[in-house]
Amino acid sequence: xxxxxxxxxxxxxxxxxxxxxxxxxxxxxxxxxxxxxxxxxxxxxxxxxxxxxxxxxxxxxxxxxxxxxxxxxxxxxxxxxxxxxxxxxxxxxxxxxxxxxxxxxxxxxxxxxxxxxxxxxxxxxxxxxxxxxxxxxxxxxxxxxxxxxxxxxxxxxxxxxxxxxxxxxxxxxxxxxxxxxxxxxxxxxxxxxxxxxxxxxxxxxxxxxxxxxxxxxxxxxxxxxxxxxxxxxxxxxxxxxxxxxxxxxxxxxxxxxxxxxxxxxxxxxxxxxxxxxxxxxxxxxxxxxxxx
Amino acid sequence: xxxxxxxxxxxxxxxxxxxxxxxxxxxxxxxxxxxxxxxxxxxxxxxxxxxxxxxxxxxxxxxxxxxxxxxxxxxxxxxxxxxxxxxxxxxxxxxxxxxxxxxxxxxxxxxxxxxxxxxxxxxxxxxxxxxxxxxxxxxxxxxxxxxxxxxxxxxxxxxxxxxxxxxxxxxxxxxxxxxxxxxxxxxxxxxxxxxxxxxxxxxxxxxxxxxxxxxxxxxxxxxxxxxxxxxxxxxxxxxxxxxxxxxxxxxxxxxxxxxxxxxxxxxxxxxxxxxxxxxxxxxxxxxxxxxx
Numbered sequence: 045x046x047x048x049x050x051x052x053x054x055x056x057x058x059x060x061x062x063x064x065x066x067x068x069x070x071x072x073x074x075x076x077x078x079x080x081x082x083x084x085x086x087x088x089x090x091x092x093x094x095x096x097x098x099x100x101x102x103x104x105x106x107x108x109x110x111x112x113x114x115x116x117x118x119x120x121x122x123x124x125x126x127x128x129x130x131x132x133x134x135x136x137x138x139x140x141x142x143x144x145x146x147x148x149x150x151x152x153x154x155x156x157x158x159x160x161x162x163x164x165x166x167x168x169x170x171x172x173x174x175x176x177x178x179x180x181x182x183x184x185x186x187x188x189x190x191x192x193x194x195x196x197x198x199x200x201x202x203x204x205x206x207x208x209x210x211x212x213x214x215x216x217x218x219x220x221x222x223x224x225x226x227x228x229x230x231x232x233x234x235x236x237x238x239x240x241x242x243x244x245x246x247x248x249x250x251x252x253x254x255x256x257x258x259x260x261x262x263x264x265x266x267x268x269x270x271x272x273x274x275x276x277x278x279x280x281x282x283x284x285x286x287x288x289x290x291x292x293x294x295x296x297x298x299x300x301x302x303x304x305x306x307x308x309x310x311x312x313x314x315x316x317x318x319x320x321x322x323x324x325x326x327x328x329x330x331x332x333x334x335x336x
Numbered sequence: 337x338x339x340x341x342x343x344x345x346x347x348x349x350x351x352x353x354x355x356x357x358x359x360x361x362x363x364x365x366x367x368x369x370x371x372x373x374x375x376x377x378x379x380x381x382x383x384x385x386x387x388x389x390x391x392x393x394x395x396x397x398x399x400x401x402x403x404x405x406x407x408x409x410x411x412x413x414x415x416x417x418x419x420x421x422x423x424x425x426x427x428x429x430x431x432x433x434x435x436x437x438x439x440x441x442x443x444x445x446x447x448x449x450x451x452x453x454x455x456x457x458x459x460x461x462x463x464x465x466x467x468x469x470x471x472x473x474x475x476x477x478x479x480x481x482x483x484x485x486x487x488x489x490x491x492x493x494x495x496x497x498x499x500x501x502x503x504x505x506x507x508x509x510x511x512x513x514x515x516x517x518x519x520x521x522x523x524x525x526x527x528x529x530x531x532x533x534x535x536x537x538x539x540x541x542x543x544x545x546x547x548x549x550x551x552x553x554x555x556x557x558x559x560x561x562x563x564x565x566x567x568x569x570x571x572x573x574x575x576x577x578x579x580x581x582x583x584x585x586x587x588x589x590x591x592x593x594x595x596x597x598x599x600x601x602x603x604x605x606x607x608x609x610x611x612x613x614x615x616x617x618x619x620x621x622x623x624x625x626x627x628x
Binding site: 082117118119121122126127128129132133170171172174185189 | 421463466
């Protein structure tokens with residue numbers, strides 16, 4: 045049986061949906077119903093449910109965007125750095141394997157040698173190597189808290205997208221924004237991310253940290269061109285002149301834009317599709333839905 | 337009425353003792369009896385007790401020393417960075433003035449101009465400006481969480497000492513250690529610290545951050561010489577050759593050694609005695625007790 049923490053959130057609800065579709069026995073929990081951030085509460089839940097695997101899809105992301113984390117620092121630290129430590133402690137005690145949804149947003153740009161960031165590289169968009177957003181700082185601390193954890197997967201998601209209508213879907217976000225920032229990024233097809241994370245348990249993959257993004261980076265301009273080609277929108281996209289203008293007009297805290305190396309996941313058998321294939325596939329499905 | 341959080345700890349118990357001696361109405365709380373780290377629990381405590389002032393003397397320091405924090409990162413973050421944010425939220429809602437025991441250990445050395453660190457200076461022994469210990473990192477985040485808090489005092493303690501027998505008393509620590517690190521530090525007479533913190537409420541001092549150490553720095557050698565002169569011990573103190581040897585033989589994580597500027601507290605009327613006077617006074621009382 046699977047337990048999913050943060051089951052009503054954007055990520056957690058997709059985990060629950062996928063596991064149910066696969067015919068799995070799944071128990072989704074949200075903080076509204078049980079205070080699993082408390083060690084004793086979490087122990088008693090896990091002792092009674094006896095899950096084979098736990099998925100932590102809970103975290104504090106800030107609404108409508110990460111700027112909100114700058115005004116809710118304690119909550120943000122609790123959700124992104126303390127909670128992973130609580131789960132680690134309990135899962136190690138009860139010998140339950142588990143996975144934590146982390147983020148690639150603890151990096152900025154590419155490595156000095158021009159390559160994407162690997163799982164071995166220290167974060168460079170964190171409190172320890174700033175500047176960073178408070179959100180990214182707490183996500184990096186969360187990974188630090190999990191260093192050396194037993195039977196634990198750390199899955200780094202970046203900029204989720206798919207074909208569903210949701211304000212969190214990257215493709216829909218691009219339509220909604222007035223102006224866009226041209227940047228190069230690794231991105232994650234959400235459904236594929238969820239499937240590969242669950243594979244970690246079902247295919248007995250070696251625990252550890254994995255960059256879980258589609259293969260290859262994209263630029264914002266590329267994505268908007270594909271969107272027009274696939275018929276998602278005929279919007280004339282506008283771009284900020286540069287990052288300074290973006291920071292001045294649209295953001296309170298710096299954003300991570302980064303390229304991740306995905307070869308570790310590919311070698312382990314949980315690699316994701318090339319990014320253009322995954323994105324065009326989602327766009328085609330969205331265009332069809334919009335036109336019907 | 338005063339509420340003291342962390343009432344069974346080294347700092348908290350001294351606050352409770354002082355307030356009781358002064359004839360004040362004081363309610364000391366420890367996490368063993370009430371989970372005040374939880375927002376709802378804290379709200380209901382404060383709504384029923386209706387304190388005039390709250391003192392947060394709770395925190396996670398690591399036992400026997402800060403090295404232990406490197407192995408309990410989530411607990412350390414929760415106690416030192418999340419809890420202050422929880423208290424801030426509740427005290428601002430209920431309009432209760434309060435004070436938080438922070439630490440000078442978020443600095444290292446002196447400022448570039450040779451002066452001590454003021455309350456205006458950014459920490460330089462923190463996650464954002466490392467290297468630092470995990471403990472210091474969380475204490476600096478705790479101050480960040482409290483930036484701009486209403487009716488809130490942030491009292492920076494450093495290396496507490498007094499005349500009492502306790503493994504946390506700096507003077508006793510120096511006797512107990514096999515070898516010492518020669519370093520320059522600001523230090524706080526614990527009873528004087530407690531008295532001046534309580535004065536903040538009773539003398540209607542302007543809320544904000546205050547370096548609450550005795551006036552002037554000391555070096556470890558100076559302190560050991562005074563100890564011998566005052567008859568606390570006749571121990572032949574041994575010193576590490578340098579910080580590298582100390583780190584190699586006695587410590588897992590770097591220590592903060594720093595000089596703080598105390599002029600803000602002095603101007604506000606909550607300044608503490610010159611360090612030599614305060615230290616010799618404690619030493620004389622200790623020597624007397626040892627000899628009786």
